[in-house]
Each structure stands twice: as C-alpha cells, then as structure tokens.
Amino acid sequence: MDSNRGNWKSSLGFILAAAGSAVGVGNLWRFPYLMGSNGGFWFLVVYLFFIVIMGVPVMLGEFTIGRHTQLSPVAAYEKIKKGSGIVGVLAILAPFLIMTYYGLVGGWALKYMFSFLFSGAGVDFGAFTGGQLGLGIWQPILWNVLFMAAVWAICIFGAKGIEKASKFMMPALFVLLLLVIVRSVTLPGAAGGFTFMFAADASKFTFKAVSDALGQVFFSLSLAMGAMITYGSYLKKEEKLPKSVVTVSVIDTGAAMLAGIAIFPAVFALGKEPAGGPGLMFDTLPSVFAEMPLGSIVAVAFFLLVFFAALTSAMSLVEACSAFTIDNWKWKRPVAVTVLCLLFCILAIPNAMSFASGNMFDTEHFLLGGMELFSGVDFFANNIILPLGGLLMCIVIGWLWKPENAIAEIESTPNYVFKLKKAWAFVLKFVAPILILFVLIAQFIQWQ
Numbered sequence: 001m002d003s004n005r006g007n008w009k010s011s012l013g014f015i016l017a018a019a020g021s022a023v024g025v026g027n028l029w030r031f032p033y034l035m036g037s038n039g040g041f042w043f044l045v046v047y048l049f050f051i052v053i054m055g056v057p058v059m060l061g062e063f064t065i066g067r068h069t070q071l072s073p074v075a076a077y078e079k080i081k082k083g084s085g086i087v088g089v090l091a092i093l094a095p096f097l098i099m100t101y102y103g104l105v106g107g108w109a110l111k112y113m114f115s116f117l118f119s120g121a122g123v124d125f126g127a128f129t130g131g132q133l134g135l136g137i138w139q140p141i142l143w144n145v146l147f148m149a150a151v152w153a154i155c156i157f158g159a160k161g162i163e164k165a166s167k168f169m170m171p172a173l174f175v176l177l178l179l180v181i182v183r184s185v186t187l188p189g190a191a192g193g194f195t196f197m198f199a200a201d202a203s204k205f206t207f208k209a210v211s212d213a214l215g216q217v218f219f220s221l222s223l224a225m226g227a228m229i230t231y232g233s234y235l236k237k238e239e240k241l242p243k244s245v246v247t248v249s250v251i252d253t254g255a256a257m258l259a260g261i262a263i264f265p266a267v268f269a270l271g272k273e274p275a276g277g278p279g280l281m282f283d284t285l286p287s288v289f290a291e292m293p294l295g296s297i298v299a300v301a302f303f304l305l306v307f308f309a310a311l312t313s314a315m316s317l318v319e320a321c322s323a324f325t326i327d328n329w330k331w332k333r334p335v336a337v338t339v340l341c342l343l344f345c346i347l348a349i350p351n352a353m354s355f356a357s358g359n360m361f362d363t364e365h366f367l368l369g370g371m372e373l374f375s376g377v378d379f380f381a382n383n384i385i386l387p388l389g390g391l392l393m394c395i396v397i398g399w400l401w402k403p404e405n406a407i408a409e410i411e412s413t414p415n416y417v418f419k420l421k422k423a424w425a426f427v428l429k430f431v432a433p434i435l436i437l438f439v440l441i442a443q444f445i446q447w448q
Helices: 011-023 024-039 041-069 073-080 085-119 125-129 135-155 158-185 189-199 207-221 227-232 243-271 278-291 295-328 333-353 373-401 403-412 423-446
Strands: none
Touching: 011 158, 011 189, 011 227, 011 243, 011 295, 024 041, 024 135, 024 189, 024 243, 024 278, 024 295, 041 073, 041 207, 041 227, 041 243, 041 403, 041 423, 073 085, 073 227, 073 243, 073 295, 085 125, 085 135, 085 227, 085 278, 085 295, 085 333, 085 373, 125 227, 125 278, 125 403, 135 158, 135 278, 135 333, 158 243, 158 295, 189 243, 189 373, 207 243, 207 373, 207 423, 227 295, 227 373, 243 278, 278 295, 295 333, 333 373, 373 403
8 A cells, every 4th residue: 555645543543534524514503403494303314214225325335436446536436447537526626625615614613712712702703704805804714724734734644643633533522512412401491402403393394304304414424525435545454344334424423413412402592593504603602602601611612522523524625635636646745735735725715705795705796606605615515516426426336337346345354244235236226326316406406
C-alpha cells in the first residue's frame, strides 16, 4: 500500500472515522426537525426502513469499491470498469462543493462556543453573518480560517491523524450530548419536545414525509460524496465490511436522535418555536441557553460537540479531495492538504458574503436555483449530485462490474461468508436505483 496514502491501524479507528464523517452538523439540526414535522414515530419507522433497504447496501458498495481498489473515487471507478471514472468525478465534486461553505458552519460553532465561554452569551446570528458589506462580514471568514486550520492539522497526517482525532472526538461528542440531554430533559415542560419528535401523528405523514426520509438517508450517511470510498481504500482485508456498515449506520442514527432529545425538550420547555436548519442551532438555541439555568455551561458543551461534529465530517471531505490529488495527480500529501485547505478558505468568501447585503453574492444580486449562493451550493451538492452519484454507483456495481466481483471482495476477509449476498445484489441492482431515482425526481420538483 502507498505510504503516501496510509491505512487504518485498528477496526475501531476506522468505524469511528466513518461514523464521524456521517455525524455532521446538518444531521444534528436536520433529522430531529424532519422527524417532528413529518409524523414523528411514523417518519422514524420509514427512515429506518430506508436505512436498511437503501443506505446500508449503498454504503457497503462504497466500502467495497474502496478496499478492492485501494484508490480514491475517480481512479477506483476507472479501475473496476474502464470509462466509469465520471462517476468518481461526481463523488469528488460533491465534497469539493460542500467544503466551500462547510468550514463557515464549523467557524460559526467555534465563535458561539468562545462567545458563551468568555461572555456567557451568544451573538446575534443575523448581525454576525450579514448586515452591510464591510469589516463585520470578515468575522465569519476569519473563524472559517481557524476551523480549516484545525482540519489541516489533522488531515496532514492522513489516515493516522484522522484515526487518532476520531478516537478522541467521537466519544467526546457523545459524552457532551449526554450532558446536554440531562440538563434539557430535566427542565419543566420538557415533555413537549418528546411529543414533537416521537408522537405518531398520521396527519403529518404525507408523500413529502416519505421523500424527506429517503433524502435524509443520503444526507445522513455521507453517501456518494467520495468519503466512504476513500476511507474504504485504507482498509485491510481483515475488516468485515457488512458489520462495519451496520455499526456506522447505528452510530449515525443514534447521534441524530440523541441530538433531537438534547435540543427539542429545551426548546419547548422555554416556549420557543421549533425550527430546522441553521436557524435552530444558531438563533433559537442561543436564546434558549440564555434563559436556562446553567445555560452558559450547557451552551459551551453544546457548541463544542457541534464543532466536533463539523470537524469529523470536514476531515472526511478534505481527505476525499486530497486522496484524489494524491492518486490522480501524484501530489505529495502535505502539498495536497495545504493547497486544498487554502483553496477552501478562499472559496468560502463568496459563500460568506451571500448573507450580507450590498455585494454581488447577496440574495438580491446572485441567485443559484432561486437561492442565495450558500443555500444554492448546499442544495445542488446534497440534493442533486449525491443522489445522482449513488444511482450511478448502483449501476456500475450492479450491471457493469457485476455483484459477484464485489461479493468476492467482501468475502476476501479470512473465514468470512456474506450470508446476505443474494439479497444485497438484488437490492443494489433493482431496489436501490428505483428509490434513488425517486429521490432525484422529488428534489428536482422541489428545485422547480
């Protein structure tokens, strides 16, 4: 194996790194709200069904491609089937686009954490990210640079650095989540948050709820964004891939549900309106923490876990892009990671400016698909490119490379027999593509 790329030293390190990729900031603010606004318990049941029938099979396919080829996505697809490298291009385009704005979100978390730590209060999100173009707009950009410096300091060491960081940050994330949960659920009136998330409300469970559940599977598990193929390429043959996929999926879903239990009981206890997206995390929650006993301590813990979630996901996205330059352009790792992190810092500037008025990137002057630049890039990468990449991956494995070759790789683990190989092949050839096509159609309808 190329020492410029590296490999995982332990199964635990790999699983925590892959789970860290899946447990991102968007998953923390998106899944609980989708669950509460789309029928609660019924949404959860359908979501878990789609995790099993689509998420797990697709993730297993990505890990398999990575381990079989020991290459990053573009070279990996080209190796298993000549001419299919275009699928890998999509798998690299997605993390590249996401990293043009994701560092800003990580920077927001850092800013809020330090604000609560030193002043006992958050900041005005609108004033922090928007307002007139001037000196103020550079604050989010500078916090983004600090966040990207942390990403650089880990990814410069490749799989070794990511594994060590994940072994610390993932357990810490869950400890912090549990601390916030204890404070949240013990507030008077916290039961309203559980009702919002878990009540079986059939009136809210519509066709849109099914579409949202399908889309969330891709969004939640970091599928088709190059990370899982790249992480799989650092694996040794001893790793039982199906077991690893199930473990990562359980950790990811558990983190999303725990985040909801940490957030919504407090929101309802203090009489705030539930919301989704950045507004929930950086607008609603700071006001909740401000009114909560011991709120500043809880806020520091919460935004530290948000920072960890952002960092573990950003590491995987930068690593996917770095591995591409190492495999395809023969860059040395230090050069690859440094150039990419600098580039992402520069490309974050127009995304940051899209919140401010009076410049070419704001909502008045620049619209991408009817949205300002930040939201437009996010929607295009997560809602269009990811499902399209997943659909093409199923076609490549199921119809071009052939499932029997993929199964041979899965069973190359010593003394391992993949008992569900026929079911997996059927799902990858027929079921998953149909479901993913449904997601794509739903997203295009939403885009219009």
